[in-house]
Amino acid sequence: MCGNTDAEIRHIYEQWHACVLQRDLDGVMALYDDDAILETPLILAVLKDHDRGVLKGKTAIGSFFAAGLRDAGNGLGRWYRTGTFFSNGRQLTWEYPRETPDGDQVDLVEVMDIERGLIRHHRVYWGWVGFLTLAPALNSRANKAR
Incomplete structure (x- = not known):
């Protein structure tokens, strides 16, 4: 796997965030490779028919983002x-910290493997505030499965 240019890495860093804020599904999806993988526990809360926090392929990832971007009241905004x-030319990482100038927010760390200027593998790690935000949806899901 060869490295990406600094401009390609910065493009992913800036555009992914901007497109999520603008709820621009096409813009977000343009950043992903056709065979990308997304891993996040939020998949279990957003897509009720999934039993794993892993999606493979741009179509599945697009369905997840379409559902998530529609729900403005999910507390994650x-x-x-x-x-x-941080980037080494192949992996890009940044944090949405818990503590902000306006109080606490959902705390996440985004880790993306980048190939040919596109997101190939995207992992989202949740902090304690994020976990507490997800817990009710995951608990409700578990209770319905019983």
């Missing part, structure tokens, strides 16, 4: 970040 990101 503050999206403050510091502007700091």
